[in-house]
Amino acid sequence: MLYVVIIFLGLSILLYVLLGGADFGAGIVEITTPSRMQDRIRTTTYQTIGPIWEANHMWLIITIVILFVGFPSVYALLSTHLHIPLLLMLFGIIGRGTAFVFRHYDAVQDDMQRVYNLIFTVSSFVTPFFLGLIFGALVGGEIDRDAVGFLDAFVWPWLNGFAVSVGMFTVTICGFLAAVFLVGESENEREKAFLVRRSRMFILATVLAGGLVFLAAELQKVPLVGLLIGEWITLGILLLATVAMIMLWIQLPTAGRLPCRTLAGFVVTAILAAFGYHYFPDLVITSAGENLTLFNAAAIGKPIETLAWALLIGSIFILPSLGYLIYSFQKDKSLNAKTRA
Amino acid sequence: MEDLLAARWQMAVSLGFHIIFACIGMVMPFFMATSHYKYLKTKKIIYRDLTKAWSKGVAIFFVTGAVSGTVLSFELGLLWPKFMLHAGPIFGMPFSLEGTAFFIEAIALGFYLYGWNKFDPWFHWFTGVVVGVSGLASGILVVAANAWMNSPAGFDFVDGQYLNIDPIAAMFNDAWFSQALHMTLAAFVATGFAVAGIHAYLMLKGQQVEFHRKAFLIALVFGAVAAVLQPISGDISAKDIAVRQPAKLAAMEGHFETSKSAPLIIGGLPDVENKKVDYAIEIPGALSFLAHGDFEAEVIGLDQFPEEDQPPVVVTHIAFQIMVGLGMVLVGLSLLFFFSRWKKKEWLSTRWFLWLFVLGTPLGFIALEAGWTVTEVGRQPWIIYGVLRTADAVSPIPGIAYSLYLFIGIYLSLAVAVTFLLIRQIKAIPESLQKDSGIYGDSTKVGS
Numbered sequence: 208m209l210y211v212v213i214i215f216l217g218l219s220i221l222l223y224v225l226l227g228g229a230d231f232g233a234g235i236v237e238i239t240t241p242s243r244m245q246d247r248i249r250t251t252t253y254q255t256i257g258p259i260w261e262a263n264h265m266w267l268i269i270t271i272v273i274l275f276v277g278f279p280s281v282y283a284l285l286s287t288h289l290h291i292p293l294l295l296m297l298f299g300i301i302g303r304g305t306a307f308v309f310r311h312y313d314a315v316q317d318d319m320q321r322v323y324n325l326i327f328t329v330s331s332f333v334t335p336f337f338l339g340l341i342f343g344a345l346v347g348g349e350i351d352r353d354a355v356g357f358l359d360a361f362v363w364p365w366l367n368g369f370a371v372s373v374g375m376f377t378v379t380i381c382g383f384l385a386a387v388f389l390v391g392e393s394e395n396e397r398e399k400a401f402l403v404r405r406s407r408m409f410i411l412a413t414v415l416a417g418g419l420v421f422l423a424a425e426l427q428k429v430p431l432v433g434l435l436i437g438e439w440i441t442l443g444i445l446l447l448a449t450v451a452m453i454m455l456w457i458q459l460p461t462a463g464r465l466p467c468r469t470l471a472g473f474v475v476t477a478i479l480a481a482f483g484y485h486y487f488p489d490l491v492i493t494s495a496g497e498n499l500t501l502f503n504a505a506a507i508g509k510p511i512e513t514l515a516w517a518l519l520i521g522s523i524f525i526l527p528s529l530g531y532l533i534y535s536f537q538k539d540k541s542l543n544a545k546t547r548a
Numbered sequence: 549m550e551d552l553l554a555a556r557w558q559m560a561v562s563l564g565f566h567i568i569f570a571c572i573g574m575v576m577p578f579f580m581a582t583s584h585y586k587y588l589k590t591k592k593i594i595y596r597d598l599t600k601a602w603s604k605g606v607a608i609f610f611v612t613g614a615v616s617g618t619v620l621s622f623e624l625g626l627l628w629p630k631f632m633l634h635a636g637p638i639f640g641m642p643f644s645l646e647g648t649a650f651f652i653e654a655i656a657l658g659f660y661l662y663g664w665n666k667f668d669p670w671f672h673w674f675t676g677v678v679v680g681v682s683g684l685a686s687g688i689l690v691v692a693a694n695a696w697m698n699s700p701a702g703f704d705f706v707d708g709q710y711l712n713i714d715p716i717a718a719m720f721n722d723a724w725f726s727q728a729l730h731m732t733l734a735a736f737v738a739t740g741f742a743v744a745g746i747h748a749y750l751m752l753k754g755q756q757v758e759f760h761r762k763a764f765l766i767a768l769v770f771g772a773v774a775a776v777l778q779p780i781s782g783d784i785s786a787k788d789i790a791v792r793q794p795a796k797l798a799a800m801e802g803h804f805e806t807s808k809s810a811p812l813i814i815g816g817l818p819d820v821e822n823k824k825v826d827y828a829i830e831i832p833g834a835l836s837f838l839a840h841g842d843f844e845a846e847v848i849g850l851d852q853f854p855e856e857d858q859p860p861v862v863v864t865h866i867a868f869q870i871m872v873g874l875g876m877v878l879v880g881l882s883l884l885f886f887f888s889r890w891k892k893k894e895w896l897s898t899r900w901f902l903w904l905f906v907l908g909t910p911l912g913f914i915a916l917e918a919g920w921t922v923t924e925v926g927r928q929p930w931i932i933y934g935v936l937r938t939a940d941a942v943s944p945i946p947g948i949a950y951s952l953y954l955f956i957g958i959y960l961s962l963a964v965a966v967t968f969l970l971i972r973q974i975k976a977i978p979e980s981l982q983k984d985s986g987i988y989g990d991s992t993k994v995g996s
């Protein structure tokens with residue numbers, strides 16, 4: 208049953224990065240949009256993620272619940288040593304969710320919109336940045352469980368080049384996902400051309416930020432190159448991701464929206480899969496080298512079993528209805544688009 | 549500020565904030581579904597408008613509930629890592645089921661808020677009901693987790709180890725039923741009276757009176773029925789605590805010395821030093837009767853507990869008086885309301901009657917916060933009753949006070965923002981009622 212839990216953990220993280228990521232990305236794309244286009248982008252964003260944004264963020268809750276029920280020592284360690292970035296991420300989550308809804312549901316359209324937009328865009332950037340930073344910090348090997356000083360125990364574990372670069376990388380991935388996603392939703396040529404340019408920009412940014420991650424890893428002696436050298440599987444996966452990115456770059460202006468989205472989703476899934484494979488089964492890498500793994504940190508026995516059953520039963524309810532929700536509003540959107548055209 | 553104190557305050561502030569939005573999220577869907585049902589049955593536009601007006605408010609409350617809830621699921625670890633290290637696997641069952649309930653709620657809400665004119669009307673209505681039912685389910689589940697902290701079950705505590713964990717037994721602990729029942733009713737009381745009060749105020753202002761009257765009636769019927777049941781359920785809770793957590797009961801009642809035929813102490817200010825309650829009304833034997841159903845029964849007092857195991861008496865006692873006192877006021881208002889529906893329908897157009905309910909607007913929520921204060925402060929000094937002390941569970945990180953200040957700032961701003969948005973929504977109601985459709989939630993401001 209532990210494997211069921213592990214699969215759900217991986218799946219929730221993946222879905223959160225894909226769905227939540229595209230969602231944050233929409234705000235990141237908004238930052239990079241010149242003001243004359245912003246209104247359109249905002250409307251498109253709203254129409255696309257409006258009905259499902261809340262569901263997208265549920266994957267984070269599921270991830271956290273799996274952690275504290277199934278891997279309590281990881282949750283405890285994470286929330287102790289990474290207290291500060293977690294708090295900052297939470298502030299981002301608060302700002303982002305509320306600003307998104309408030310700006311739409313404010314009955315009066317006035318200067319307050321600017322405030323909402325500012326909070327929305329800033330927190331769309333901050334949240335994935337810290338999320339990525341936290342992931343980076345978990346495997347960065349700077350967590351010292353016996354540290355006593357404030358800086359050693361609560362700051363250096365995450366304030367280092369590697370973790371920061373993973374944070375940046377996550378931001379670019381989100382932007383990339385959203386830009387590609389929005390291309391398919393754009394309603395006129397100008398908007399589309401703009402979004403294609405943005406997608407390409409984010410592809411470039413993702414590659415650069417990815418390079419930065421490897422660089423930072425080298426400087427900090429995080430054994431990440433193993434991903435490229437020595438492990439054929441991860442190398443293969445990453446090569447495939449690269450090919451997919453190149454295809455996207457070329458095909459974006461002409462290809463339909465489904466192939467583009469599939470490619471973008473594939474790129475991100477591949478990156479996560481390569482990382483996952485590389486680090487499996489480690490969850491936290493500490494400076495002393497006593498890592499917390501999916502196996503040694505699991506709350507074995509009944510807690511894992513009941514958790515697995517709860518997840519299995521839950522997914523029987525969740526997955527079909529979530530699918531139907533996404534399908535319904537996609538269908539509705541294309542109907543609208545047709546009647547307007 | 550000392551870190552432990554700051555952490556306790558931060559937890560209290562976050563929960564106290566979340567619970568308001570959680571209650572609205574659990575209960576408003578039922579009000580909307582009722583009004584929506586009336587619309588589908590009678591085809592009266594006014595009910596459709598009411599449903600839509602409410603659902604715009606709900607969207608604002610909902611997101612605030614969702615983000616504050618997300619914060620909480622991290623905060624449990626941020627503030628109490630040593631608690632979660634042990635408790636997580638034991639009381640995790642309700643949380644893992646709750647995940648499903650939230651998910652369904654979020655999905656159904658997507659359908660409901662954005663689904664006007666897009667689906668079969670009854671399917672659309674049904675998604676609204678699903679929002680309410682899954683909201684209630686998640687509320688009940690999370691209360692089960694809290695009840696476990698009051699009444700730990702489902703594991704053996706041997707030499708500081710938590711062995712033989714059984715998450716199902718932990719979920720269905722002894723306190724689960726009484727707390728879940730009481731909390732569910734409380735959510736209906738608090739939300740019902742608050743919504744009714746706001747609409748009573750708007751009726752007094754004389755705009756769209758028919759609209760607000762309908763809203764008032766729907767909300768108050770729910771609220772008043774729950775308010776009348778609340779003391780019964782409270783009595784079940786109290787009898788339960790008398791057995792399960794006698795120290796909490798003693799603190800609630802300001803009952804310092806174990807005695808037979810114990811008096812019920814109403815009001816007053818506990819004087820911990822001299823072990824008595826000043827300025828209180830005493831009803832002989834009543835506490836024995838309320839706690840054990842017998843005027844002669846012995847009720848355990850605080851003297852049975854070593855000082856380091858006693859909960860703070862002043863806060864617990866006063867909070868309990870506030871909850872029960874307001875509970876009684878609300879029962880009175882509810883009975884008055886039922887009487888008026890039965891004999892004096894015309895009261896609904898009189899100013900004094902409406903003003904009474906305007907004054908009742910915050911009472912349910914105040915009682916609810918007070919009730920949680922009783923439960924949580926009355927559990928001190930334990931985070932898991934009798935097993936783990938709050939002081940031993942707190943995070944080692946220094947400077948928690950700063951995050952407390954930040955959270956207070958954020959929650960205050962959110963509260964201001966939500967109020968501000970709500971007022972704007974309400975101001976917009978008369979305008980939007982005149983236009984037939986299109987202005988409500990189903991599309992963006994940029995006419996699409």
Ligand code: HDD
Pocket residue numbers: 698723726727728730731733734735737738778779781782783785786789871872873874875876878912913915916917918919920921922923924
């Ligand atoms: C609208 C709100 C409201 C009202 C009118 C009342 N309560 Fe209450 N009470 C709550 C809202 C609440 C609560 C906030 O929901 C609590 C906190 C934890 C819980 O399960 O319910 C609670 C807890 C609570 C407890 C402690 C339960 C525990 O720690 O396990 C007792 C003994 C009572 N209540 C008793 C009463 C009595 C005798 C009332 C008579 C009128 C009453 N309550 C009215």
Ligand code: HEM
Pocket residue numbers: 556557559560563564566567624628631690691693694917920921924925927928930931938
């Ligand atoms: C939403 C309604 C709730 C309110 C208003 C509330 C209120 C409070 C208050 C006032 C405290 C501080 C008590 C003190 O330290 O003196 C507290 C502590 C705490 N509560 Fe609650 N509570 C609620 C529900 C819950 C639930 C459902 C859980 C868990 C599942 C929970 C978990 C905790 C924890 C872990 C603490 C800190 C430890 C402690 O002080 O004992 N609470 N809460």
Ligand code: HEM
Pocket residue numbers: 261265268566567569570571572573574609610611612613614615616617618619620621624650651653654683684686687688690691694731
């Ligand atoms: C008695 C206390 C509580 C009750 C009755 C309650 C109930 C609810 C309800 C009904 C919602 C739905 C969202 C909404 O209506 O706005 C909600 C949201 C949420 N609550 Fe609470 N809650 C309580 C305490 C807690 C605690 C202690 C936690 C964390 C450990 C928590 C975690 C969450 C989360 C993560 C959400 C977001 C779900 C979403 O995005 O839809 N809640 N809560």
